[in-house]
Amino acid sequence: xxxxxxxxxxxQKAIQSLQASRQGGNTTHAPSHxxxxxxxxxxxxxxxxxxxxxxxxxxxxxxxxTVEQTCAKATSGARRAELAPFCVSSLQAAPGSDGADARGxxxxxxxLTLANYTAAVATIKALERRGxxxxxxxxxxxACRLRYIEALNVVHSAVHALATGRLTDYVSDMGxxxxxxxxCEDAFAAxxxxxxxxxxxxxxxxxxxxxxxxxxxxxLEK
Numbered sequence: 001x002x003x004x005x006x007x008x009x010x011x012q013k014a015i016q017s018l019q020a021s022r023q024g025g026n027t028t029h030a031p032s033h034x035x036x037x038x039x040x041x042x043x044x045x046x047x048x049x050x051x052x053x054x055x056x057x058x059x060x061x062x063x064x065x066t067v068e069q070t071c072a073k074a075t076s077g078a079r080r081a082e083l084a085p086f087c088v089s090s091l092q093a094a095p096g097s098d099g100a101d102a103r104g105x106x107x108x109x110x111x112l113t114l115a116n117y118t119a120a121v122a123t124i125k126a127l128e129r130r131g132x133x134x135x136x137x138x139x140x141x142x143a144c145r146l147r148y149i150e151a152l153n154v155v156h157s158a159v160h161a162l163a164t165g166r167l168t169d170y171v172s173d174m175g176x177x178x179x180x181x182x183x184c185e186d187a188f189a190a191x192x193x194x195x196x197x198x199x200x201x202x203x204x205x206x207x208x209x210x211x212x213x214x215x216x217x218x219x220l221e222k
Contacts, residue, residue, distance in 0.1 A: 136191035151180035178210035
């Protein structure tokens with residue numbers, strides 16, 4: 001029986017501090033798969049730049065406004081206080097969160113969602129390449145890959161909505177994004193006992209991140 005991956009801390013330390021701040025600007029790519037990955041890489045760079053602009057334009061948070069307080073306000077207002085510790089640990093591990101205001105933290109949460117969903121697609125592809133899965137699990141993995149790729153396109157829409165101040169559209173987009181994680185788990189559940197989900201923790205983190213990001217943005221309207 002295949003085991004689920006071990007629990008992450010701070011979304012793998014905020015996706016390894018957003019891949020070491022995008023590897024310090026290193027743009028070197030592996031020679032294989034360049035033609036397939038270049039369009040997605042270009043979109044990711046574009047989206048990341050937009051998020052950096054949103055973060056740069058946000059105010060430095062006053063001393064009384066902290067990550068803990070922003071997370072508490074966002075989650076308690078929506079009666080999702082159980083997500084406050086997840087919100088805090090994820091954001092505190094991300095570069096730029098110290099001193100950022102709520103809008104800046106919303107941009108960081110969105111960037112984490114983008115990185116998390118991109119990593120999820122890579123994880124699913126790696127599992128597919130590993131092989132050895134029964135047919136129901138192969139079908140479920142394929143469904144998960146498709147849903148996460150579709151969700152990444154919606155994340156791009158959410159980024160533009162956040163950058164242009166269309167907060168209601170952002171929250172709506174992130175609701176669609178979060179459904180990918182639930183659909184992935186549903187695909188394995190539908191396969192029955194023959195297909196234990198190896199993505200349970202990935203899906204849980206992905207769903208929680210989208211909820212946290214949407215709650216922080218929703219709190220900006222109050």
